[in-house]
């Protein structure tokens with residue numbers, strides 16, 4: 001070998017590190033990375049939230065959630081069939097209520113023939129093996145956009161809970177398998193459990209939005225269900241303060257004591273620490289909601305070419321599993337399910 005090359009090789013040889021541990025050994029090939037991987041996302045972890053609108057054959061884009069559409073009931077059924085084919089265990093429903101049907105008390109929430117009930121009945125009949133989850137709160141139905149009854153600028157707790165119990169009953173009657181109160185009123189889980197039991201719905205589950213924060217990340221969702229413009233004030237007197245962590249444990253403890261079968265932390269990625277604390281403390285089925293604003297952030301950057309949207313989607317969802325979540329509500333459910341099926 002030429003002298004110059006010998007000398008170069010000599011000077012490039014590093015001093016001995018004297019280490020026995022080399023974590024990189026486990027990372028050196030794909031097979032090895034797969035063997036030592038601690039957490040994985042599977043299709044079994046997914047719940048797909050869907051937006052329902054009136055009409056037939058209607059698919060309406062949502063500007064702040066590119067790739068997500070509001071769907072008429074017949075289109076919801078097609079999406080449900082698609083979900084079942086992909087192996088997604090459950091879907092959830094959010095209505096865009098016609099403005100003419102919204103009023104101060106959210107009375108459309110108690111209409112047995114409202115959009116959500118019709119969608120649930122149709123999907124139950126067409127795809128009986130799919131888990132159906134419905135949201136309990138008044139905001140899709142109120143003219144002021146709040147989750148409860150509004151009086152002199154205050155949200156009334158106990159009066160609201162009475163309505164939420166009725167809302168839960170008509171959803172259970174329509175065929176909902178999981179009732180998910182997202183309103184953050186005190187005592188609603190216990191009242192809903194008692195109401196369901198009294199009416200004979202002993203096997204209908206409750207997934208409590210237990211630690212739901214007053215978050216800026218719900219903005220696109222409020223566009224999707226048409227409450228953004230209408231919302232009077234904010235939701236800080238009932239949703240949690242983003243500065244609080246131990247309070248989440250208290251909320252979860254209460255909801256479990258009142259009969260919740262599973263609990264949820266919401267939003268998702270900015271609150272991974274809460275998921276971890278809840279899972280460690282209670283060890284119960286714990287879900288995360290990757291909310292509309294989280295979806296919008298990833299999509300906005302991806303559509304600008306600023307990050308790889310597919311990989312960001314998969315990585316963000318895996319993070320929930322690593323943090324201790326048993327599953328995730330995500331608008332990406334069908335997309336990530338396709339990706340998982342392709343083995344990526």
Ligand code: PBG
Nearest residue numbers: 137139182217218221291292293
């Ligand atoms: C309201 C409700 C909200 C979401 C689910 N249920 C918004 C809010 O509290 O204003 C947010 C979901 C999302 O942002 O994707 N009961």
